[in-house]
Amino acid sequence: MPELPEVEAARSAVAEHCIGKKIVKSIIADDSKVINGVSRSDFEAALLNKTIVAVHRKGKNMWLQLDSPPFPSFQFGMAGAVYIKGVAITKYKRSAVNDADEWPSKYSKFFIELNDGLEISFTDKRRFATVRLLDNPASVPPISALGPDALLEPMTEGEFIKSLSKKKIAIKPLLLDQSFISGIGNWVADEVLYQARIHPSQNASSLSKEEGAILLKSIKEVLEKAVEVGADSSQYPSNWIFHSREKKPGKAFVDGKKIDFITVRGRTSAYVPELQKLTGVQATEAPAKPPTAKRKPQGMNESQDANKSKRSRGGGKKATAESKSRESIDSDGSDDDVHENIDKKPTKAGTKKPQKQTKRKAK
The missing domain is CATH 3.20.190.10 (MutM-like, N-terminal)
Incomplete structure (x- = not known):
């Protein structure tokens, strides 16, 4: 995406x-x-x-x-x-x-x-x-x-830490909230949290000043590197979780450490339990359960699957319309939709007419 x-x-x-x-x-x-x-x-x-x-x-x-x-x-x-x-x-x-x-x-x-x-x-x-x-x-x-652009309008360390202290939600969905900071999607959020060694379910307001500063630094470094190589993922550093986050549970590793997958506020999140641990009060609470359903095809996440199920129960048109109108402030915008609809008309008379296609699930 x-x-x-x-x-x-x-x-x-x-x-x-x-x-x-x-x-x-x-x-x-x-x-x-x-x-x-x-x-x-x-x-x-x-x-x-x-x-x-x-x-x-x-x-x-x-x-x-x-x-x-x-x-x-x-x-x-x-x-x-x-x-x-x-x-x-x-x-x-x-x-x-x-x-x-x-x-x-x-x-x-x-x-x-x-x-x-x-x-x-x-x-x-x-x-x-x-x-x-x-x-x-x-x-x-x-x-x-939209909130400030994560690359072009970075918050100062003080601003970022102060903003985190007011947010009583998990850090992963906060990073995906485009009204809080714009441009970060699912893979970038997983990467910066891994690099900062922060659990995706950790409450944002519970992060220490040191953790907030490290997270802000990770956002800057990950985005700058990805932009530097023109978003060519083959050139991303080998120690990034990015390269393994789409593999099946039990077969995903980074630097020899196991990657697990959990659902945080409707989004499948890849993290390394050995390095990204819940802290404070959350450390004594029941751990988040990993997804029990089969892993989604690449490009699909848990929220997308939820939207798909909702539409199958009759709420589809309304849900899609609301998703599109609120894209700028939702956790990750229209990226949450997965239905693949094929155009029925060519873009211009005289251009090649597409062959008839049937709807199929995203792979």
Whole structure:
């Protein structure tokens, strides 16, 4: 799932190759589930002959600043991705397009061609991303409701420790709360807690000043390293829990130490019991039980599974709508949704029509 490092890599790639260039062609998907609040024709017309002057990001949201408003913004959701055709070398792996690849993809929601021939596409196979056209994306939800960006607007040590002292909830869901700090998702939260040697269920207000300072330092170091390598996970340090957190229980280890999985406020969390121990009053309480159900496929978490079950009982449409409207302040936003819906219409007349597909569970 795209988290801050992945979205920052997309922003950096677009900024490097597109700033100063004019949009000469645009194709917006006929998909009201992803394209929010504007018709396809109005969106396309609003982009033509505009020049890209900057590319911004806050949390897991990105937007293009053009030479005049309105501006397109992208909320990446579960599977949103940016592709740039014609870019031979880039650290952002999702920007590479091979000659044999379908282009634009049938999952493309936003496509533009620039005056030098460069082509860019924002795709979303699972349709939980949101693409908007706004006069000032930063001034309205979801971006205006976000907490400080974990990379660009880090809290001071004093501010962070003071904020933790007021939060009587487990530290893992607090880190996922986008209104508290924006950009941290499930894998980053697991990583920073492991590096800080803090149990994901530890009450935030019970953390000592030293633990708070170490956690803040871990957030900075993990994000900076992930961004430095362009979100290329193969270049993440070998001692990161990231490399083993998707393995099956009993077979996951980091530095020779066993990784366990527990559910904390609806989210499956990977941690190392030998190093991440509950402290204080919580140390004497009953330990959190690990998930009893079979491990979910990669990319799925316990909260997602709960949403899926809820929808199967008849609460689906309402739950999905509420999830999308509250993405900026929920624990990890629309990343909690897992249903995979395939587009039924091509993005533009004349493009390759996708073959009929059936719904299937995410793997």
